[in-house]
Amino acid sequence: MFLLTGRKVSCVSVHLEADSDDDNGDDNDADNHDASDDDNDGDSDDASNDDNDGDSDDANNDDSDGDIDDAGSDDNDDANEEPCTLQWSPKLQLLLSCYGSPLQRFMQLRQNNSEVICSQILWLKRSFVLRACSHGAGIVAPLTIGFLGGGQMCEALLGGLLAQGTAEASKALVSEPVEARRAYLESKFGVRTTASNAEVVSSMGAGGVVVLAVKPQVASAALSGLNLGSDSPLFVSIMAGVTLQKLADMGLRRVARTMPNTPALVGLGASAYVLGPGALPTDGAIVEKVMSAVGVCEKLGDEKLLDAVTGLSGSGPAYVYMMIEAMADGGVRNGLTRDVALKLAAQTVMGAAKMTIAGDKHPAQLRNAVESPGGTTIAGTTTLEATGFRNAVISAVTAAKERATELGKI
Numbered sequence: 001m002f003l004l005t006g007r008k009v010s011c012v013s014v015h016l017e018a019d020s021d022d023d024n025g026d027d028n029d030a031d032n033h034d035a036s037d038d039d040n041d042g043d044s045d046d047a048s049n050d051d052n053d054g055d056s057d058d059a060n061n062d063d064s065d066g067d068i069d070d071a072g073s074d075d076n077d078d079a080n081e082e083p084c085t086l087q088w089s090p091k092l093q094l095l096l097s098c099y100g101s102p103l104q105r106f107m108q109l110r111q112n113n114s115e116v117i118c119s120q121i122l123w124l125k126r127s128f129v130l131r132a133c134s135h136g137a138g139i140v141a142p143l144t145i146g147f148l149g150g151g152q153m154c155e156a157l158l159g160g161l162l163a164q165g166t167a168e169a170s171k172a173l174v175s176e177p178v179e180a181r182r183a184y185l186e187s188k189f190g191v192r193t194t195a196s197n198a199e200v201v202s203s204m205g206a207g208g209v210v211v212l213a214v215k216p217q218v219a220s221a222a223l224s225g226l227n228l229g230s231d232s233p234l235f236v237s238i239m240a241g242v243t244l245q246k247l248a249d250m251g252l253r254r255v256a257r258t259m260p261n262t263p264a265l266v267g268l269g270a271s272a273y274v275l276g277p278g279a280l281p282t283d284g285a286i287v288e289k290v291m292s293a294v295g296v297c298e299k300l301g302d303e304k305l306l307d308a309v310t311g312l313s314g315s316g317p318a319y320v321y322m323m324i325e326a327m328a329d330g331g332v333r334n335g336l337t338r339d340v341a342l343k344l345a346a347q348t349v350m351g352a353a354k355m356t357i358a359g360d361k362h363p364a365q366l367r368n369a370v371e372s373p374g375g376t377t378i379a380g381t382t383t384l385e386a387t388g389f390r391n392a393v394i395s396a397v398t399a400a401k402e403r404a405t406e407l408g409k410i
C-alpha cells in the first residue's frame with residue numbers, strides 16, 4: 001500500500017492500494033507507462049490541468065518511472081496538505097465504471113482507507129473527457145470490429161481506428177486467407193486474425209461491426225455460409241460498385257454501403273455512405289465513426305449519389321495526380337529539376353487544399369486574393385480558362401460517375 005499524495009482535487013479523493021502485481025517494480029513500471037501511452041495528446045501535464053490549486057507540477061508524471069512511492073515522499077510541497085476524502089460523485093462512479101479495467105490493472109480501489117492516488121484519478125478523468133469529446137457527446141465504448149479481408153483498406157481503417165481509440169486491438173478480429181498477411185497484421189496492430197470469415201461474423205454479435213474489405217468479385221464467396229440471422233452485426237461495405245440490392249441478395253440486411261478513396265491509406269480519405277433499409281437508426285453514427293478514422297465521411301440520402309461520389313472523390317485523386325504532374329512538367333519546362341518541381345507542385349496542391357478546408361473563404365475568393373492586377377497569377381489562370389480547364393475537370397467527374405453507374409448494373 002502506498003500514499004501518493006494528499007492533494008485536494010476538486011471533490012474527488014480516493015483510497016487506493018496497489019494490487020499484488022505492483023509489489024513487483026517492473027509491473028508497476030509497465031502499468032504506469034500504459035497509462036501515459038493511452039493519453040495520445042502528448043500533453044505531459046494533462047492531469048495538472050484539472051487541478052485548480054495552482055501548483056503546476058501537480059499530478060505530473062514525475063513518477064512515471066513507476067516508483068509510486070516517490071510521489072508521496074519527494075513532493076515536499078504536499079507535506080502539509082490535508083488528505084482529501086472520498087466522495088462517490090456520480091461522475092466518479094461513471095468514470096470508474098468506464099475505465100475499470102485499466103485501473104484494475106495496476107491498483108485496487110478501497111473505500112475505507114485514506115490513501116489517495118490523485119494523479120491516476122485525474123489522468124482517468126482527463127482521458128475520459130478526451131475520449132468522450134473525440135467521440136461526440138456521451139460515453140462511447142470502443143467498437144467491437146471485424147474485417148473480412150485484411151488488405152490495404154483494412155490496414156488503413158484499422159490503423160486509424162486504433163490510433164484514435166475508436167477500436168481496441170483486443171476487440172478487433174480480421175479474417176484473411178494469406179497466412180503471411182495475418183502474421184503481419186497481428187504484429188503491426190496486436191489484433192487477432194483468423195482464416196475464417198464465419199468466426200469474425202459470429203464473434204462480433206449484434207453490437208459489433210464487420211467491414212467488408214474484400215474485392216467485389218469475391219464478395220459472394222466471402223459471405224457464403226455465414227450466419228446472418230437477427231443478431232447480425234452491422235456490415236459496412238467498402239466494396240466499389242456493389243449495390244445495396246446486391247448486398248441484400250448476398251443475405252445482408254443490416255448493412256451500409258460506403259465509397260472511400262485511396263488517401264484513406266494516409267488518413268486523409270474522403271468518403272460517403274448510405275444506409276440499407278434494414279439498418280438501425282443508430283447505425284449511421286457507427287458508420288461515421290468507422291470511416292472518420294481515416295478522413296471525412298458524409299451521409300447521403302440516396303444510393304444513386306454514391307456514383308457521383310465515385311466520380312468526384314473516389315476517382316478524384318487521379319485527377320489531382322495529373323494536375324501535380326502537369327504543374328511539375330511546367331516547372332521543368334521552365335528550368336527546374338524534376339525533383340524540385342514535383343515537390344513544389346505537390347506541396348502547392350496540399351497547401352491550397354488546406355486553405356480551402358480550414359478557411360471561411362470560397363476557393364474563388366482565395367484565388368482572387370492572389371490574382372493581383374496585371375500580375376503573374378492572373379496570366380496563368382486566364383490561360384487555364386482559355387484552355388477549358390474547368391470544363392475538363394467537370395467532364396472528368398461526370399464521365400467517371402457515368403461509368404460507375406454502368407458498372408453497378410453489371
Ligand SMILES: NC(=O)c1ccc[n+]([C@@H]2O[C@H](COP(=O)([O-])OP(=O)(O)OC[C@H]3O[C@@H](n4cnc5c(N)ncnc54)[C@H](OP(=O)(O)O)[C@@H]3O)[C@@H](O)[C@H]2O)c1
Pocket residue numbers: 148149150151152153154175176177178181197212213214215216218221222238239240259260261262263
Ligand atoms: N484501395 C482503395 O483505395 C479503395 C478505394 C475504394 C474502395 N475500395 C474497396 O475496398 C475493398 C478492398 O480493397 P483493398 O485495396 O483493401 O484490396 P486488397 O488489398 O486486395 O484486400 C483484399 C483482401 O481480401 C483478401 N481476400 C480475398 N478473398 C477473401 C475471402 N474470401 N475472405 C476474406 N478475405 C479475402 C485478399 O487476399 P488475397 O490477396 O489472397 O486475394 C486481400 O488480402 C475493395 O472492394 C475495393 O473496391 C478500395
